[in-house]
Amino acid sequence: MFSPPLKTRYGLLSLVVSVILVGIKFYAYLLTRSQAVLTDALESIINVVTSGFALYSIYLASLPKDENHPYGHGKIEYLSIGFEGALILSAGVFIFRSAVTALMHPHTVERPDWGMGLLAFTAVVNLVVGFVLVRAGRRHNSVALVGDGQHLYLDSVSTLVSCLALLLVVFTNNPVYDAGAALFLGVFIVVNGYRMLRRSVSGLMDESDVSTVQQVIGELQAHRQPAWIDVHxxxxxxxxxxxxxxxxxxxxxxxxxxxxxxxxxxxxxxxxEHFEVVEVEMFVHADPCTYAACSHCHMPECPVRQHPFAQEIPWTLANTVKNERHLLVSEEVGSS
Incomplete structure (x- = not known):
């Protein structure tokens, strides 16, 4: 079981790494005066803020249920992703605007070799830490850790684009590539911020996770018992x-x-037994069968059977989520 203290340590790792890397990136900007590097550094400030909020949300999500929160505090993690996505979206818009100005009025980039070296280092660190967070979050169902890790992936991609821009400036001595890279990063950041915000809204609005529903259906189908005539x-x-x-x-x-x-x-x-999560809360409402279910019920030696067994109705995503009992095609035609 994934203990809350361990989740907190992962969140703390993300926060500490983000603080160190944002300092390195701003130092790289002071050396280069590159618009692309400044864009990358500004986006990394969001890392620090969101890592702190993610750490706090992980702490809240680990709290037990209480009178005011009968389903626990887990939804705070979706709020964390939404907060992160909103900040990224806002930063992307600001970066896009600044990049357009820089593209219209390009300026010389200084010491691009030092900038590339420092940025390459931060990109590698972000990739490693992001991989660790996403892997831990997916394994133990923490959307806050997954979101934080994906943000670090995003940051590493931004950094690599900045490195490429500096490399082009070195070979062409044309600062337009620097501003162009910043413009591209602005659009890239806006798109990814929107996606994170969309995922947050889905979670807060209880949008169904199709893959998880299919896993539950598959588990019920795999262990299906004769007494379980129908699931809906x-x-x-x-x-x-x-x-x-x-x-x-x-x-x-x-x-x-x-x-x-x-x-x-x-x-x-x-x-x-199938889901490795902190807790599975399940409520099963038992319905009594009717004689119409005899044709797809294979209960052995049923004392009240009125019709012979015809065939079993497989449980699928299409029929189990409906609020109606399953019938064979012949029964539906006969009842119409």
Whole structure:
């Protein structure tokens, strides 16, 4: 299990690295007076602010449920991504405007060799740290860590573009390449900031994660039991590192309350064992079967069967998320 203190250490790593690298980049700008390097340094300031906010959001997400937050505090991580995306978007717009001015009035770039060396170093560090954060975040379902790591990837790409611009300036002695690189970075940063903001809104609005829903359906289908006649109205939501699942399961109407409870418990255990998250909260609503379900129910030695078993209806994304019981095609035609 991924303990909250370990997540905090990853967040602290990102913050410390961001502070050091932004200092190096501004030193590179003082040496070169390059518009592209300044653009990269300004974008890195966002790294420091967002890494600090991500660290705080990781701390909040690790807090247990309370009376005011019955589903926990995990959604703060989506707010962290939104805050990061909004800052990146704002910085991109400012950088774009500055780059246009620099393109219209280019100036000489000084000591580009030193600038390339310093920027190359920061790019390598950002790539390594970003890889570590994204890998840890995906493995342990922390969207804040993933977002922070992806931002470092973005920063490393910006840095490499700045290095390329300085290299072109060295070989051509034309400062236009410097301003052109800054203009490109401005557009690139705006696009990626929008994407992060869009992902944040999706999480805060409980937009369904199709891949996670398909995993839950696949787990239920793989461990399908005869007593689980039908699964429908399936909903899967993520709250940070926690997973919330609820669904309706049709079971034989003659089951006792204890038998129904045992079947529900088995469903919950199968799903919990499949997902490596901090907590899986699952609510299963049991529906009694009707005689219309006999044709796709293969409950052995059913004492109340009215129709012979015809075929099993596979559970898919298309039919399990609907709030209606499954019927064979022949039954749908007959009931219309």
């Amino acid at each position: 109205n399936l909903r899967v939501l993520r709250y940070g590192a926690d997973l919330h699942v609820d669904c309706h399961v049709t079971m034989p109407y003659y089951f006792t309350l204890e038998e129904t409870h045992n079947q529900v418990h088995r469903i919950e255990e199968f799903v919990r």
